[in-house]
Amino acid sequence: DAKTTQPTSMDCAEGRAANLPCNHSTISGNEYVYWYRQIHSQGPQYIIHGLKNNETNEMASLIITEDRKSSTLILPHATLRDTAVYYCIVRGSWGKLQFGAGTQVVVTP
Amino acid sequence: DSGVTQTPKHLITATGQRVTLRCSPRSGDLSVYWYQQSLDQGLQFLIQYYNGEERAKGNILERFSAQQFPDLHSELNLSSLELGDSALYFCASSVVGGGVFPYGYTFGSGTRLTVV
Numbered sequence: 001d002a003k004t005t006q007p008t009s010m011d012c013a014e015g016r017a018a019n020l021p022c023n024h025s026t027i028s029g030n031e032y033v034y035w036y037r038q039i040h041s042q043g044p045q046y047i048i049h050g051l052k053n054n055e056t057n058e059m060a061s062l063i064i065t066e067d068r069k070s071s072t073l074i075l076p077h078a079t080l081r082d083t084a085v086y087y088c089i090v091r092g093s094w095g096k097l098q099f100g101a102g103t104q105v106v107v108t109p
Numbered sequence: 110d111s112g113v114t115q116t117p118k119h120l121i122t123a124t125g126q127r128v129t130l131r132c133s134p135r136s137g138d139l140s141v142y143w144y145q146q147s148l149d150q151g152l153q154f155l156i157q158y159y160n161g162e163e164r165a166k167g168n169i170l171e172r173f174s175a176q177q178f179p180d181l182h183s184e185l186n187l188s189s190l191e192l193g194d195s196a197l198y199f200c201a202s203s204v205v206g207g208g209v210f211p212y213g214y215t216f217g218s219g220t221r222l223t224v225v
Contacts, residue, residue: 034213036213038152041219041221042218042219043111043113043199043201043216043218043219044152044199044214044216045216046213046214046215049213091213096142096167097142097201097213097214098154099144099151099152099153099154100151101151102151
């Protein structure tokens with residue numbers, strides 16, 4: 001499975017959009033980009049995933065570059081409850097989820 | 110409630126002892142995955158079972174073992190416990206062995222193991 005690179009931490013003001021970048025330059029054609037988050041000591045929570053096209057659900061939007069070497073998770077209106085570690089994971093159809101260090105996002109009032 | 114049930118939620122035991130952690134997957138899910146998360150560490154994949162058979166192994170110590178039963182629940186057995194085994198242990202489940210499923214894995218709320 002391809003490796004990902006994320007910033008260690010980022011701050012976001014409540015009510016503003018949070019844009020979380022992820023680099024996955026070695027991604028292969030059949031690998032998906034998944035985003036999970038972990039709120040302090042809770043089980044990781046699925047957010048969104050995509051292959052090529054941009055995706056949106058009730059939680060977030062996922063923007064994948066045309067060359068698929070990077071992506072951005074967008075939380076449109078961050079709330080204090082969005083404070084968590086966000087993991088970007090690249091996985092093929094039969095690969096297991098391998099978690100890196102993720103990005104610690106702190107939403108401030 | 111994610112649908113993945115882990116018991117117990119907390120466990121305190123002494124070094125050298127053996128414990129069993131239990132996981133009931135979400136209804137309809139055939140695969141179970143175990144992860145370990147030590148203090149301030151990332152989630153480390155331990156092992157995966159699919160429909161009763163071991164499918165993949167990660168950084169699992171020889172002192173640790175797991176199995177998946179016919180009713181699809183899984184148990185993670187940790188023996189000869191050391192202080193360094195203190196961690197959160199998460200179980201996740203998915204429909205298939207690792208194939209693409211819209212929501213990937215569903216995680217339970219974890220078991221916090223403290224070895225004293």
